[in-house]
Amino acid sequence: MVPAKLANTFRNMVSPETRDTVKRLFMTDGRRHWKGYAISFVFMGLMAGSTSGLAYLMGTVINRIFVEQNSAAIWILSASVLALSIIKGFASYGQSVTLARVGNRIVADNQKRVLDRLFSQDVRFFSGSHTAEIMLRFTTGAQGARNVLNLIITSLGRDLLSVIGLTAVMIIQDPFMALIGLIVMPIAVGGVRGLIRKVQKIFSREFHAASQIMTESIEAFQGIRTVKSFTMEDDLRTKIYDRVDRMEKASNRMIRAQSQSGPLMEALGGVAIGLVVMYAGWGVLHAGRTPGEFFSVITALLLSYEPAKRLARLNIDLTTHLIGARMLFDILDRPAVETDQPGTPALNIEKGEIAFDDVHFGYREDEPVLRGLSFIAEAGKTTALVGPSGGGKSTIMSLIERFYEVDSGTIQIDGQDIRGVTYRSLREAVGFVSQDVFLFSGTIRENIATGRPGASDEDIMEAARAANAHNFIMGFNDGYDSRVGEHGAQLSGGQRQRIAIARAFLKNAPILLLDEATAALDSESEAEVQKALRLLEQNRTTIVIAHRLQTVVNADRICVIDSGRVVESGRHEELVAKRGRYFNFHQLQFSGQEERLSA
Template sequence: MLPPKLANSIKNMISPETRDTIYRLFLTDGRRHWKGYAISFVFMGVMAGSTSGLAYLMGDVINRIFVEQNSAAIWILSGTVLALSIIKGFSSYGQAVTLAKVGNRIVADNQKRVLDRLLAQDVRYFGANHTAELMLRFNAGAQGARNVLNLIITSLGRDLLSVIGLTMVMILQDPFMALIGLLVMPIAVGGVRSLIRKVQKIFSREFHSAVQIMTESLEAFQGIRTIKSFTMEDPLRVRINGRIDALEKASNRMIRAQSQSGPLMEALGGVAIGLVVMYAGYGVLHAGRTPGEFFSVITALLLSYEPAKRLARLNIDMTSHLLGARMLFEILDMKAIEQDEPGTPVLQLKGGQIEFNDVYFGYRENEPVLRGLSFVAEAGKTSALVGPSGGGKSTVMSLIERFYEVESGSIAIDGQKTNEVTRRSLREAIGFVSQDVFLFSGSVRENIAFGRPSATEEEIIAAAKSAHAHDFIMTFAEGYDSRVGEHGAQLSGGQRQRIAIARAFLKDAPILLLDEATAALDSESEAEVQKALRSLQMDRTTLVIAHRLQTVVNADRIFVIDGGRVVESGCHDELVARRGRYFSFHQLQFAGQQERLSA
């Protein structure tokens, strides 16, 4: 049992937040993998016992062989030492492999749990949190949980058991010498205690600096075209280099703080060894004690030095990993915003009529984008949304798929409110092609197959042909196996757009949302894709956003949206005849086209 002062010192070193984090880790990951930790603990116990046995044998080695000069003892003691060393070696291997396997399983499980929790968040969450910080949390959190548990288990099983075993050897050989060696522990604990708060503050600053560096670097790489176009390399280099220099200084402060425990332990260890040598030497020369006792205690003291040092700095070593574990719990404790309540019905699609009824919505508080928007997109027909930028047209698309929740009003499909059906059934009924095409860094085939992962090769090729993408895909050296690069960087804008359209063809959903789907195409490609889209729109409810009015003149109904409301609706001819807002847009666009043609 620890002395009361030492126990209180250790207790005060651990903050309530640290205790809560460690307790939760043991209740979750520790409980799930207790068998693996128990096996590892047994291996470490055998290691500690072997180490203690070797230290104890040093007394017999010195006394029986070198003092008594017993030749038979040479073989017995040498064989025992060899056997203990082999046992210790196999135990070390066993605990290392077992602990590594448990740790890798914890990392894998936690990364899956974090991924599930992040995927259950809505689009608003990802808009408010930078990708760089999410990636750091994703990796550091899972690693932190493993490292905290591994540090504690190894400290208890390997280091603490070794110190206890070696202390018992010292007590058996000479209690007073053992007392001298143990006097350094309270001093070491007290000295390290003052470093912990300093390390925690430094590491917190270090983490935020790392997030800033990753954030700005990631944005630099993704925005490289803009950077080069505006010749921003030098100011960007200066800014990021400044962040890196600041992180380097913080890291150096961290190293200095962490390393301060080393000299303390070295000095205290030297004092303990010096006192033991002084006492033991005097006892051997003047008090008739055997040299074996002296060497056994010295061996035990030297062997206990490293595990004692690791125990003394355990809290410091855990600081960074504890922060990672807390970040893990922050994500796991988030409410799963996109998790449907049990028993939520699926969307029962009949025709696909979409109805907005007095919908209000804003991305930020007190800044509404939609102000009482109402309209009906009839089933099986094509409806178009036109109007000035910022009027809320793309927001309509996002609300239909429930990327965001409306503040008031309702959106219904075939009379079923979209917030009262499962998100999965809702989104499975919708095909979406945006002007901001996102392609994953896989092959052309993989990106098209996202529309329907179970699709056959023939269906993928048919979808590509329908989107007028097959011909340019076959010009690639690897055809459909060609890599598209990060965000589709290996393709032109028109090629990316047509692959996205092929993905929508493959999904073959009864409701189709087209947000400037042909905006990136040249005139010839646009004409071809418009033909394909018209065939895709047959017998489907289609909602189209277009700034170029010639792409929506054939829509069954056109809604003019301005200021978050529908200000006009009708077919193309009706709206032109009214000479209202639509007519103004029409005149501006076609007058501009005529001027360009005459020029």
């Protein structure tokens, strides 16, 4: 009757969302690792059994040695206690190691699954999510799944089995004394019920505060040049300090809420022990009961106190970990966006002609960027895109690599709609260099090698020579093994640019996209980069975005992009002769005025 009431109490305490999350964890990670959990359960059963055996043995020890004064029993009982203690120690070690190994495997598996799911998302997802939030889900989510399963398994195996075993000892020795002890558990479980909702709310706020601290700190560190240039240190310090203080207060509230179950269990445990001592003492003195029964029940009651306390606060401890598990499922449940249907063919490059046909696209609904854009980038030739900011030039580059999908119209390469070919084959056919070069925080060699993983050192150096980068690389103490720092912070802008070009040389893709690759460089660096780019453009279909018209005057075709459409196209001389939009840009630039033409 009591176990049934206890189970009902637990069911009433657990919300449907919690039950669904726990059920899903057991049906996924739990099912995959059931063998490991079964082994740990056996070890925990041995722990519970040996603990119960020690409690039961206390009655025999008291009666045989101290009451009957049986000297032979000393050796037998001592050996029995020693054996049970060794078994308990071995089982404790076994369950700890087994659970840890299973838990570490769950973390590793889930981090891999999350990484795969994140890689299957498009650029739009990452544009709308902060890096700090993604990283928290990547780490906290995987940890949460492990902690929930381990907590439940240890509660069911170690704690519940121990309580059942010790309760059995109390019942065998004296059923009435066992009843007194069993009264404590339902009251304790019911007593912490009101704390659960409080803990859930506090932890949600605490997680949100931690996310804000990480977000603002990452932005401050990554934008440290801007921070120092605009003397923002004091404002950011005040802002982040405020977040940290709020986090501290939330953490303190969490500790207070979680700790409230402790005094309740202490008080109820003391009441139970006091009643048992009173009843057992009266029984020994006036009812002819043996001291061994008294000590056995007291020992069992004292040993059951800690596991009973852990069971009583199980739902509170689960709350903090369940939020992490739900964060994991939020990512895993996102549909894969960049996924190829079975049988999707690879892109077949014959010439490399790129054709935009009546393409419409917008990043947000009712805010079009491209409005029926059409043009052809001829195979093996250079097509330059110029025009005012916001016209859609960089968007064109993103659409060619399918970072976004067009709303309507088609983009074809050699007559193949790029939506009908695999993502991998499309992107393998494209080399990309922009003004915002991204370098990984490794060595120069590793960064160039990203153009073609597995490339030989000779191929890497050949690509660097073609990009006019070999000489400055060899000027470093560690040469190609020199570390570039976070985002290439140890290199100058021109050096980063030439490493990016070397990467494109190594990739050797038939299509080349250059998004203002020299816009942020000084004249000397630009001259070096332009030499490398002219060599890189040879025999490739190249699309160039540039705001300095002198860098594209020799392009085979120049397209003027304005308000999402091609308003003019032709060679430099033809467009100047038309005296249209291109002529106006040309006059402004070469008359000493500036009009920013970046995308």
